[in-house]
Amino acid sequence: MSENRSKIKTLRQLFLSTLYLSAFTFGGGYVIITLMKQKFVDQLHWIDEDEMLDLVAIAQSSPGPIAVNGAIVLGYKLAGIAGIFCSVLGAVIPPFVILTVISFFYQAFKDSAVIQSLLAGMTCGVSAVIMSVVFDMASGIVKGKDPILIVVMILAFICNYVLKVNVILIILFCVVLGVVLTLIRTRKEAEKS
């Protein structure tokens, strides 16, 4: 009975924490990972530092939003399938509610010249933010000095932007290429040792 009650308490706390994190995290996946560490490692002591690193590794290696992936690993770790359910629900509800409200008013928004000019200006800011992020990521790859990766980057851009090749095809091709390259590399290392 008391075990049941403590499980419900964990689930409720899990739901409320992911709800809170999701509602106040602006700026995407990497920010929420830092906040998750503060909340679950430093504050609640639900998981230790090493487990947190594993959690980040899994969340970043999986497709989909990092915040949702992190919530899934955490929920599963603390309370199994019921934990996944609670933490994912907590992570999804804030953006779902906010965007539903915005979507409801979007037509009215769109017809308002004031809102339109505000949005148009903000879009200029968004373009600059995206270009700045791309600049950082691309220079990281160029600095890595791996010719294969640089060629992949240039070819992927041409295929996507100029030739309009399906995005999913490009990703699948890179997954296959990555598997082949990793297998060759591990074989070489095995031969060396």
Next chain:
Amino acid sequence: MIYLQLFLAFLQIGAFSFGGGYAAMPLIQAQVIDRYGWLSMADFTDLVTIAEMTPGPIAINAATFVGNQMAGIPGALCATLGVILPSCLFVSILAYLYNRYRNLSVMKGVLGTLRPAVVAMILAAGLSILLSSIFEGGLAGMMTAFRSASASAALASGFRWRHLLLVIAAFFVLRKWKKVNPILVMTGCGIVELICYLI
């Protein structure tokens, strides 16, 4: 069957967006604009801007927004369910493998090769947004203007110099002060544009 289409389109977005955040953008563009035509480029640009200004992952924001626009709240539920389902499956499998082998080296190798492609595709999506913000009708509008008889006149009429200046100024601020909050920069751009409109 709009509900099924929404579910399947966002299932693909969820399943192939590796790297979080912006990585979902090119996939959303491919499905929502190019394939199904649910949003125009202008709507998509607004959506990305709204997603940046509100909390939560861009993929969930997009799923909720597009679902709502196309088929109300049930549509939003279908799209959101679609976008998180691959995460649930993939993360569970990966967590299981990880607990068993304590090694993600193959996965890390694959992600290493995927990253440059993801960067390239974010750049492509970002360029579409940039062009549609500094030129009436985006790339297509620019091409039409170039082809028309009085190209330079058409170009001049569709080109938004103020927006180009705003983008350059915002980019400069972001590069110069790395710690500045991007939301602050975006809000600043919005306010500048609004003031220019009101004057």
